[in-house]
Amino acid sequence: MRLVQISDCHLHADPAARGRLGVPLGQLEAVVAAVNREHPDRVVVSGDISQDETAASYGLAERTLARLDAPWAWLPGNHDRPDLMAERRPLPAELDLGEWRALLLDTRVPGREGGELGPERRAALDARLAGDDRPTLVFMHHPPLPIGTAWLDAIGLADAEAFWRLIAPHRQVRAVCFGHVHQAFEGAKILADRRVAVYGCPAASDQFLPGATTFALDEAGRPGYRVLDLGPDRLETRVGRVAP
Numbered sequence: 165m166r167l168v169q170i171s172d173c174h175l176h177a178d179p180a181a182r183g184r185l186g187v188p189l190g191q192l193e194a195v196v197a198a199v200n201r202e203h204p205d206r207v208v209v210s211g212d213i214s215q216d217e218t219a220a221s222y223g224l225a226e227r228t229l230a231r232l233d234a235p236w237a238w239l240p241g242n243h244d245r246p247d248l249m250a251e252r253r254p255l256p257a258e259l260d261l262g263e264w265r266a267l268l269l270d271t272r273v274p275g276r277e278g279g280e281l282g283p284e285r286r287a288a289l290d291a292r293l294a295g296d297d298r299p300t301l302v303f304m305h306h307p308p309l310p311i312g313t314a315w316l317d318a319i320g321l322a323d324a325e326a327f328w329r330l331i332a333p334h335r336q337v338r339a340v341c342f343g344h345v346h347q348a349f350e351g352a353k354i355l356a357d358r359r360v361a362v363y364g365c366p367a368a369s370d371q372f373l374p375g376a377t378t379f380a381l382d383e384a385g386r387p388g389y390r391v392l393d394l395g396p397d398r399l400e401t402r403v404g405r406v407a408p
């Protein structure tokens with residue numbers, strides 16, 4: 165099973181609108197083409213689909229992502245309108261990956277850049293984990309641990325420690341994958357009895373400079389995606405980038 169993560173498209177209603185460095189639609193089109201060359205079985209788009217939160221931007225996203233050669237699902241980020249997303253396409257809470265499964269979380273808090281699950285969404289996650297012991301990937305928009313970029317660490321998952329306390333007894337959780345940070349990241353959360361891998365995905369749009377104290381763009385960075393290859397007791401991952 166090959167699953168690919170795309171994140172942070174930041175599309176506008178205007179297809180020609182520019183981001184800070186490039187044109188988001190053109191960047192996403194290049195990412196979709198590159199992802200198709202990876203021959204994925206499934207694709208997850210982990211939030212910030214839109215930049216301007218318009219219905220037209222989600223229509224543009226849906227039409228562009230429809231070019232993927234694999235089934236795809238999306239979840240919201242802090243720039244998104246879940247109601248407008250749901251009008252175009254459902255927001256599933258779970259994906260059946262055969263021997264594996266993926267849980268898709270909504271960490272968005274209206275009016276805030278940072279994220280939070282909150283008690284109700286944590287309880288729902290706990291129930292879903294209790295109901296199936298297959299190896300599990302958890303996808304969310306906001307990072308559940310510091311990534312070493314100070315201004316982004318300030319707008320991560322506010323209830324990260326509560327999230328990890330919830331995850332601790334569920335040994336089937338093999339990795340947590342997030343977007344939001346516009347850069348590749350590989351790390352881990354060390355729990356009492358094991359290590360849970362944590363992966364950040366490059367943006368399908370402009371990249372942020374790793375390690376920056378305040379907001380900074382990575383002008384040399386290229387749009388990208390993350391590949392996750394899953395097998396019995398096996399998870400291998402790497403980052404792909406589009407050609408310059």
